[in-house]
Amino acid sequence: MTTYKAPVADTLFILNDVLGYERYSNLPGFADASPDLLDAILGEAAKLAENVIHPLNQVGDHEGCVRHADGSVTTPTGFKDGYDQYREGGWMSLAIPEEFGGQGLPYTVHTAVAEYMSSANMALMMYPGLTQGAIAAILEHGSDEQKQTFVPKMAEGVWTGTMNLTEPHCGTDLGLLRTKAVPTGDGAYKISGQKIFISAGEHDMSENIIHLVLARIEGAPEGVKGISLFIVSKFKLDADGNLGERNAVSCGSLEEKMGIHGNSTCVMNYDEAEGYLIGAENGGLKAMFVMMNEARLGVGLQGLSLGEVAYQNAVAYAKERLQGRSISGAKSPDKKADPIIVHPDIRRNLMNMRAFNEAGRALILWTALKSDVAHRSDVEADKQEADDLLGLMTPIIKGVLTDKGFEHAVMAQQVFGGHGYIEEHGMSQFVRDARIAMIYEGANGIQALDLVGRKLALNGGRAVQTFFKEVGEFCEANRADENMAPFTKGLKKGLNDLQAATMWLMQNAMQKPDNAGAASTDYLHLFGLVALGYMWGRMVKTAQEKIADGSGSSIHEAKLVTGRYFMERIMPETAAHLARISAGADSMMALPEDAF
Template sequence: MTVYKAPVKDTLFVLKDVLGYERYSNLPGFSDASTDVLEAILEEGAKLAENVMHPLNQSGDHEGCTRHDDASVTTPKGFKEAYGHYREGGWMGLSVPAEFGGQGLPYTVHSAVGEFFSSANMALMMYPGLTQGAIAAILEHGSEEQKQTYVPKMTDGVWTGTMNLTEPHCGTDLGLLRTRAVPNGDGSYAISGQKIFISAGEHDMSENIIHLVLARIEGAPAGTKGISLFIVPKYKVVEDGSVGEKNGVSCGSIEEKMGIHGNATCVMNYDNAEGYLIGAENGGLRAMFVMMNEARLGVGMQGLSMGEIAYQNAVAYAKDRLQGRSLTGPKAADKPADPIIVHPDIRRKLMTMRAINEAGRALILWTALKSDLKHRSQDEAERQAADDHLGLMTPVIKGVLTDKGFDIAVMAQQVYGGHGYIEEWGMSQFVRDARIAQIYEGANGIQALDLVGRKLGANGGRAVQAFFKEVGDFCEANRSDEAMAPFTKGLKKGLNDLQAATMWLMQNAMAKPDNAGAASTDYMHLFGLVALGYMWGLSVKKAQEGLANGGDKAFLEAKLATARFYFDRLMPESTAHLARISSGADSMMALEAEAF
């Protein structure tokens, strides 16, 4: 049985000390979630994650979901009841506006507690996770009638939601999709086609499932310009808002997957299903991107969450497993061998996991705070800057944190040695579950191309220049502080490498686009190194202040030690990334396809 303890203390340190959560009490929703309320929410979320969700993680993986002859699907034993606890606690609507039955609290709070739930049971949390994305899309692009019809019951959790993009012949290239929408003459459309890889597409945990489906209206332009978005409920909704007859949508099969077995990933068949246009005709991709961007941030959180729980279990095993003696002499003389945590290579793994997880948590919460500023601030310049930040950081968070989350899961498995390869120990599940986060909601190579091809040049480079300035100003402001020097020196070096890589792309990518493609993944990870390093810089500053003011000595000194490791052992990778970026695409593209 694996273990999990929600990192409440670390989350509060990030929110209260590093990000200055209390400074935003003037924004709508923040005044309802004072630091005392915030702490209470995190503590209650921790209890649900640790005591209800996590005990079902391994059993849900082993049992999986079952499709029956009538195309219905049952989830693993205990999932429906656990979801009931989640729903009854009001967790689904934590950040949904109060007018639709939510609590209207900051998205930052939703994100903080969401990490706990995802670490505890990633497959289970995908059911409400997709629903929250669907709610966001309907609130952004739906009509008032659609909002009133669907959002309150989705917020309550009695109805859930999905997103339907991928088809058997097309994934990222949505311009190729074939699902068609034929007007019925009464404002509705007949939706026909097949979608694959649909997370939570069919299950037994809610009374209705509201599918958001991309389809092409007859006569629409070719490519992505002719895609529309439709609301297609599993059961039709009658005028009084109750559930009516079954719609023409069904689960054709459940995908047999490497991981996340507790989530019903379905092939969905639409046979003249009744659907309703959401947003503008042929404007479906823009409407779906609201859901996709929220989902991408959520997937980045899944990377962090898998890294966190894998780390916690690796630490527990390393403290318990006896193997060999310390290179500097026995540390447990009363035992036949020392715990493996004494060995430097085990420490290398554990420190790497810890350094990435703690900075990753800060990066996600910093970006969640920007989302709140975008939607809640009364200052137009502040809203614009926050929107710029979200656009820039979304591919970094999704791509870097899911790559690192998988790496951490593999590292943690390695700490276990042979036991890590045996299913009963649970580490294999973390590796299998973490793997999907690198693939869905836009594979990480696509995230890297999005960063390099779209986000860097957006609005004349306004977002990336603002980021460079913020990090550079932080380094300069702390340049004469001797205590900060070991950290700011490494951060400044990483920033210099990132700026040099950006300049190289500006000079070499336009004339030869393959240079951008060849550089993109290294550039994304170089950007991630610096962003995580900036989070460590901010954390170090607050940890030093906390120590000077009599704060928790052990906790704060551990922060400083972990930060030193990050800048000593991880930040120097920026040099290698820059070298690969500036080597261009020639050697990568030299072989003809026939030579492979």
């Protein structure tokens, strides 16, 4: 049986001390979540995650979901009860506007809570996670009537939501989709087609499921310019918004998959189902991107979450498992062997995971604050800068943290040795569950291409220049501080590598686009290392101040050690990424296809 302990103290350190959470009290919602209330919220979320949600994790993996002859789907034992406790506790509605039944609290608070829940049980938390993404799309693009009809029930959690993009022949290239929408003349459309890989497409945990479906209206232009977005309710609604007869949408089958067995991943069939246009005709991709961008940040959080729970279990095992003696001399002479945590290679695995997790948590919370500023501030310059950085960091968080989340789940499994490979200890589930996060909501190669192909040049490179300036100014402001030198020197070197890589792309990608494609994944991870290194710089600076003024603790001492490890053993990887980027695409693309 695996265990999980929510990292509340670390979250509070990042929010209160590093990021200055109280400085945002002028923004709507922040005054309602004071530091004291924030502490209480995170404490209660931790209890639910640890005591209710996590014990269901292995149950979901072993049982999976079951589709019945009538097309209905039953979730694993305990999932509905766990979801009900989550829903009844108001956790679904933390950041939803009050006018639609939500609590109006900052997205940052929702993000902190979401990490705990996803670490506890990724498959179960995908049901509310998708619902929150669907709510965001409806609030951004829906009519007033649609908002009033759907959002309150979804915020309450009695209705859930999905996103329906992928078709058997159509994944990333949505311009190929065939699902069609035929107007009925009374404002509705008949939606027909098949969607695959639809997470939470059918289940027994809510009264109704609200599907957001991409389809092409008859006569619409080819390609992505002819895609529209529709709301298709599992049950039709009467004039008062009450549930009526079953709509012509059904689960044709459940996907047999590697992980997240507790989530119902469905093939969905639409047979002239009643649907209603959301947003502008042929504007479906723009509307869906609201949900996809929110989902991409959520998936990045899943990567961190799986890496954290895997790390915690690896630490516990490493402290208990006795094997061999330390090469520097016995550490437990009263026992027949030392615990494996004394061995440097075990420490390498544990420190890699820890250093990434703590910086990843800071990066996600920093980005969540940018989202709050972008959506809640009334200062236009602040909104623009925050929105720029939010857009820039979305593919980085999704790609880097999910790649590393899987890598760290494997590292944690390695700490267990053979016991990590068998099912008893639960480590293989973390590996299997983490794998999907690298694929869905846009495979990580697509995230890298989005960063290099779109985000760098957007608005004349305004976002990336803002980031470079912020990190550069941090290094310069702390250059004379000898205590910060071990951290700022490594960060400045990483920033120089990132700027050199950016310049190389500017000079070599336009005339030869394959150079951009060949460089993209390395550039994504190079950028991610600098962003994580910047978070370490800020955390270490704060920890040193705490120690200097006498308010420090063992938590702050540990930050100095872990931050130094990151700078000494992980940050130098920026040079390797730069070397690969600068090599160009020639050797990658030289072999003819028939030579493979």
